[in-house]
Amino acid sequence: MEIDKSAHRKAAAVRRAQAHEQAGPKAAQAACDVVQRHLRAVFGAGLPRVTLAGYMPMRSEISPLAAMSAHPGPVCVPVIAAPHTPLDFQRWSPDTLLVRGAFGADIPAVADPVTPVALIVPLLAFDARGYRLGYGGGFYDRTLALLRARGDVLAIGLAYAAQEQPEVPTEPTDEPLDAIVTEGGVTSFARSDR
Ligand SMILES: Nc1nc2c(c(=O)[nH]1)N(C=O)[C@@H](CNc1ccc(C(=O)N[C@@H](CCC(=O)O)C(=O)O)cc1)CN2
Numbered sequence: 001m002e003i004d005k006s007a008h009r010k011a012a013a014v015r016r017a018q019a020h021e022q023a024g025p026k027a028a029q030a031a032c033d034v035v036q037r038h039l040r041a042v043f044g045a046g047l048p049r050v051t052l053a054g055y056m057p058m059r060s061e062i063s064p065l066a067a068m069s070a071h072p073g074p075v076c077v078p079v080i081a082a083p084h085t086p087l088d089f090q091r092w093s094p095d096t097l098l099v100r101g102a103f104g105a106d107i108p109a110v111a112d113p114v115t116p117v118a119l120i121v122p123l124l125a126f127d128a129r130g131y132r133l134g135y136g137g138g139f140y141d142r143t144l145a146l147l148r149a150r151g152d153v154l155a156i157g158l159a160y161a162a163q164e165q166p167e168v169p170t171e172p173t174d175e176p177l178d179a180i181v182t183e184g185g186v187t188s189f190a191r192s193d194r
């Protein structure tokens with residue numbers, strides 16, 4: 001299973017890099033507009049009380065920064081505390097001082113831990129069922145399992161439309177997304193377990 005996923009990851013990384021080159025900032029802005037609209041549709045007037053997790057884009061990830069900057073409530077970014085553990089989230093704002101984290105993404109220089117209710121989730125590839133392929137650390141799977149066990153969360157995958165695949169390889173520990181947003185719009189998934 002891991003061998004299968006590793007080959008998929010390499011191919012998906014190449015495809016994403018091509019989309020990043022071709023679609024770039026315009027697609028990111030369009031996708032961020034869709035994220036904002038989706039959040040307003042789901043949370044309505046309660047949105048300013050919703051803590052939103054984004055991420056600091058690395059490699060060829062589509063940038064969620066426009067949606068993070070526009071969010072009317074608290075915003076945070078993921079930080080790896082240790083391997084094989086769920087992610088921590090630390091408060092972020094557009095003027096937060098950042099340092100390079102151990103896994104390649106920037107993290108806040110000063111830690112201010114918070115717990116997100118809505119998450120914008122990065123990915124290498126997604127499919128029409130709402131499954132995603134990440135970098136292989138299992139960080140978002142562990143994190144979503146923990147947050148979902150505690151209460152209601154909304155996990156929104158953010159990607160270029162070209163990152164869609166017929167079916168990404170899955171394992172029992174994979175946590176499906178509640179929605180996928182691309183520059184082409186939003187797809188919401190009804191989850192039978194809630
Ligand atoms: N922007 C951003 N920040 C993020 C994540 C993310 O996916 N994107 N993460 C989400 O988890 C965490 C970082 N997780 C990472 C996990 C693995 C690798 C990595 O370099 N993995 C190797 C080997 C992969 C394999 O096992 O095949 C690689 O990709 O070469 C990088 C980041 C926290 N912050």
Ligand SMILES: Nc1ncnc2c1ncn2[C@@H]1O[C@H](COP(=O)(O)OP(=O)(O)OP(=O)(O)O)[C@@H](O)[C@H]1O
Binds near residue numbers: 140
């Ligand atoms: N809730 C969990 N508890 C224990 N192990 C887990 C859990 N979720 C995932 N894992 C393990 O983590 C490893 C990597 O998972 P996977 O390949 O799905 O990562 P990913 O979703 O691509 O990466 P990421 O979430 O970090 O972006 C797998 O071997 C998986 O068994």
